[in-house]
Amino acid sequence: MLGIYKQEAYERHLRFQRDADPTWGRKITALPGCEGILTCMQCGTCSAACPLSVYMDYTPRRIIATVREGFREDVLRSQTIWLCASCYACRVRCPREINITDVMYALKREAIRNRMYPPHFPIPILARAFFDMVKRRGRSTEFWLVLRMALRSNPLILLGMAKTGWHLWRTGRLSLGYEKIRGVGELQKALASPREEV
Amino acid sequence: MANSTSGQEKKSYLYFPGCTMQATGIAYGESVRTLFRLLGLQVEELEDWNCCGATSYMSIDERAAFVLSARNLSLARQAGPRDLVVPCTACFLMLRKTQEYVRQYPSIRQEVEGALKQAGIPPMGPVRVRHPLDVLYSDVGVEQIRAKATRRWHGGRLACYYGCQALRPYAEADQAYNPMRMDELLQAVGVTTVDFPLKTKCCGGSLTGTIHPVGVRLNYIILKEVARRGAQAVATMCSLCQFNLDAYQSEMREEAHEVFDVPILYFTQILGWALGGDFRSLGLHRGIAGRNLIGQWFTTPKEVEAYV
Ligand code: SF4
Ligand code: SF4
Numbered sequence: 001m002l003g004i005y006k007q008e009a010y011e012r013h014l015r016f017q018r019d020a021d022p023t024w025g026r027k028i029t030a031l032p033g034c035e036g037i038l039t040c041m042q043c044g045t046c047s048a049a050c051p052l053s054v055y056m057d058y059t060p061r062r063i064i065a066t067v068r069e070g071f072r073e074d075v076l077r078s079q080t081i082w083l084c085a086s087c088y089a090c091r092v093r094c095p096r097e098i099n100i101t102d103v104m105y106a107l108k109r110e111a112i113r114n115r116m117y118p119p120h121f122p123i124p125i126l127a128r129a130f131f132d133m134v135k136r137r138g139r140s141t142e143f144w145l146v147l148r149m150a151l152r153s154n155p156l157i158l159l160g161m162a163k164t165g166w167h168l169w170r171t172g173r174l175s176l177g178y179e180k181i182r183g184v185g186e187l188q189k190a191l192a193s194p195r196e197e198v
Numbered sequence: 199m200a201n202s203t204s205g206q207e208k209k210s211y212l213y214f215p216g217c218t219m220q221a222t223g224i225a226y227g228e229s230v231r232t233l234f235r236l237l238g239l240q241v242e243e244l245e246d247w248n249c250c251g252a253t254s255y256m257s258i259d260e261r262a263a264f265v266l267s268a269r270n271l272s273l274a275r276q277a278g279p280r281d282l283v284v285p286c287t288a289c290f291l292m293l294r295k296t297q298e299y300v301r302q303y304p305s306i307r308q309e310v311e312g313a314l315k316q317a318g319i320p321p322m323g324p325v326r327v328r329h330p331l332d333v334l335y336s337d338v339g340v341e342q343i344r345a346k347a348t349r350r351w352h353g354g355r356l357a358c359y360y361g362c363q364a365l366r367p368y369a370e371a372d373q374a375y376n377p378m379r380m381d382e383l384l385q386a387v388g389v390t391t392v393d394f395p396l397k398t399k400c401c402g403g404s405l406t407g408t409i410h411p412v413g414v415r416l417n418y419i420i421l422k423e424v425a426r427r428g429a430q431a432v433a434t435m436c437s438l439c440q441f442n443l444d445a446y447q448s449e450m451r452e453e454a455h456e457v458f459d460v461p462i463l464y465f466t467q468i469l470g471w472a473l474g475g476d477f478r479s480l481g482l483h484r485g486i487a488g489r490n491l492i493g494q495w496f497t498t499p500k501e502v503e504a505y506v
Contacts, residue, residue, distance in 0.1 A: 032260075032303045051400045055412050083409065086253050087400030088366035092374045101367075108257040122408045123257075130254035134266070138248040140217045146407060160410070164445050168222060171484040175221035182246050183269070189317035190265050195309060 015071060025070035028110075033102030036094075040064045046090035046100050056080040060090050060100050067103065076116045081107045082123045122153040135191060138181030143174055209337060210240040212277055214270065214293070216286035217249050223286065223437025225481025229466040230285050230330055232480050236473040237338055237346065241283065244273055250292040253403065261309055267296035268310045268322050275323030282327050285466075287436040291363040293327045294370070329364050329371035330466065331435050335379040344386040347472040351388035353495030354430030358384065358391050358465070359420065361439040362400045371435070374398070380465050384433060387472035392427040396420050401442045417442050418450050421458055431461040431488060433468060440464060447487040461488030461495075471496050 029037045040061075047059035058066065058078045066075050075081070084104040091101050111117055112124045129148040133140050150158045168174040181187070211234070219227030234241045247270050255263035270293060274282045284290040300307045300322075314321060334343070358380040364371040372379045377398065381391040399420060406413030421443060424432055434440045444462040451458055462485065470480045477483060482496050 032299060032306060051416060052402075052412070083405070083412065085362075085400050085403045085405055086256070087362035087403070089362065089398070089400060091367050092369070099367075105256045105260070109260065112258055126404065126408060127254040127257045130252070131258050131262075134249045134251060134255070140249045140252075142218065142221050149407070157410070163448065167445060167486045171486060173222045173224055173484055175224075177220060179220075181248050183248070183319075186317040186319055187248055187266075187269060190269060190313040190319060191262050193313040193316035195261060 015074070019073070020070040021072050022070040024072045025068050028067050028103070028106055031102075031106050033099045034106055036096055036098030037064055037068050037103065039096045040068065040098055041096060043095060045093050045095060046098075049089040049093040051087065051089065052083045052085060056083050060084075060104075063107070064098065064100065064103065067107070075107060076111045076114070080104075081111060082117070082121070084108075120153045122149050125149050125152045135188065136184075137179065138184045138187050139179045141175055141177055141179070143176055144178070208238060208240055210242065210280055211283045211333070212274055212280045213241040213243050214247055214274075214282055214284045214286075214289060215243060216247075216284070216289040218286055218437040218441075222441045225467065225484040226285055226437050226440065226464045228479060228481035229464050229470050229475075230283075232475045233334075233466045233470040233473065236470060236475055237342075239338075242277075242280075244270065244277060244282065247273060250286075250289040252288045252292065256292075261306070261313075263292065264296045264299060264306060264310050265313045267292045268300070268314055269319055271296065271322035271325050271327075272314060272319050274325040276320060281333070282325050283330055283333055284327055285330050285435075285437070287329070287361060287364040288438065290327065290329050290371075291368075294368050297325075297327065298368070329435070331364065331371045331379055331383075334383060334466075334469070335372075340382050340386045343383055343469060343473075347387045348474040349387075349472050351384075351468070351472065351495075353389075354491070355390045355392050355428060356384060356431050356433050356463075356468075357394040357424045357427060357429035358397055358433050359394070359424075359435075359439060359443070360397050361434065361436040362398065362403075364435060365398055380433060380435060384465060384468055387469060389433075389468065391433075392429045394423070394427055394429070396423045401439045403438055403442075406442050406446060413442065414446050414449060414453075417446055418454060421447070421450070421460055422456075424460060425458075431463060431491065433463050433465040435465055444486045459488050459490075461485055461492045463492075467496075 028034055044061045047053045047061045050060050053059045058080045063080055081104055086101050088101050091099055117124050126149040129145050215227050251263045251266045300310055360377045365374045384391055402413040402416040440462050447458040467480045467482055477496055482492055485492050
């Protein structure tokens with residue numbers, strides 16, 4: 001799945017300032033939770049604390065710098081934003097108390113909005129399936145979510161999951177329930193209420 | 199059973215199970231309820247709660263994520279001035295984060311309050327959202343757990359694994375860097391806990407389902423350290439941590455050619471057992487890995503027969 005980025009990684013071109021869009025950087029910096037970006041001193045503590053940085057193409061430190069400069073494409077096409085597990089390890093260690101996790105969330109949202117991810121990439125598919133399910137019923141069921149994600153990304157992964165599924169079934173941990181809350185109407189109304197443009 | 203004759207009035211809590219307590223995390227919910235009952239604490243499930251949206255809602259629409267939790271906070275306020283106990287760490291963090299962001303950012307407050315109003319949902323109030331670890335440590339206390347224990351632990355050494363979102367960023371269930379509350383509570387019932395430096399390292403959350411090899415690798419690292427530290431089992435406090443560590447051990451066995459068969463327990467199961475709870479009502483039959491050890495540690499000979 002991640003291999004899709006490989007070629008790009010090898011042919012990485014030099015960045016020129018004209019590729020940057022500082023307005024975009026400022027827009028991200030203005031979002032709630034992302035204010036701290038400008039105060040980053042590039043110490044790298046976040047990257048050191050991050051359990052996933054070894055798998056990332058851009059470390060969290062570099063993401064912050066690249067967002068600040070406004071290199072939108074590079075940031076939104078990085079693997080990093082998808083690998084981030086929202087564990088907040090970076091956030092509690094950052095000496096400038098920058099909310100790196102929220103920056104990652106903001107970037108994920110923008111990438112998903114603009115469909116900037118490889119086709120059949122499971123994370124946005126899962127997020128979307130989750131979003132729709134909760135909107136329709138007010139609750140989520142892991143089984144149906146995983147099934148939907150697999151069918152839309154790569155049905156073959158179901159083979160690998162079959163064993164886990166069997167274990168869960170055997171121990172009574174696989175719920176096929178399809179619950180719906182009573183207040184689903186009011187919930188939908190609240191979710192659909194008009195908003196200010198971000 | 200539980201003799202709550204300590205003179206104080208029965209404390210009552212609201213309970214927010216969250217979606218996983220009906221599926222993969224069912225044993226967590228069962229053991230929390232059983233343990234609270236044994237301690238003489240009342241828990242009442244929040245009526246008609248909705249899903250917290252977890253990390254998925256945050257990745258798609260931040261405001262929608264806050265609105266989901268806002269409805270739950272509104273329901274909690276209507277249900278009376280009681281603390282809301284939230285065992286699932288994703289739910290816990292989403293509720294807490296919503297409270298914090300609504301407080302910090304007037305623009306978010308306006309949007310969220312507007313959305314509730316539009317839908318005819320009463321406004322949210324100042325509800326105290328709490329993790330069971332905090333309730334057990336601060337409200338009940340190590341001493342009371344020690345005093346009420348009727349069984350002494352005869353199992354192996356445990357590594358306490360706290361995970362991420364209950365401690366970070368808000369450090370309310372315990373402190374963020376070197377949490378010790380779970381260790382202390384378990385020690386009170388006779389458990390030996392090992393020094394475990396990876397106790398707050400992330401399990402990868404849903405990565406095991408999405409970018410599978412990376413997710414499994416993170417869990418492999420944690421289990422490897424558990425073994426290196428001489429622990430025979432892990433105590434957890436999050437349904438996703440428990441699932442990730444529990445469900446992929448057979449896969450690690452195949453890939454790393456290493457034998458892992460480590461019971462992954464909830465700390466509430468161990469405490470519940472020490473206070474006299476029985477095997478099934480604590481969901482101890484629901485473990486995937488290390489079933490032999492679980493059988494040995496938590497059963498009387500008679501129960502073993504029924505279990506095996
Ligand atoms: S830890 Fe904070 S200040 Fe240091 S590089 Fe990371 S974001 Fe910047
Ligand atoms: S929140 Fe994301 S970026 Fe920060 S430490 Fe965790 S995985 Fe790394």
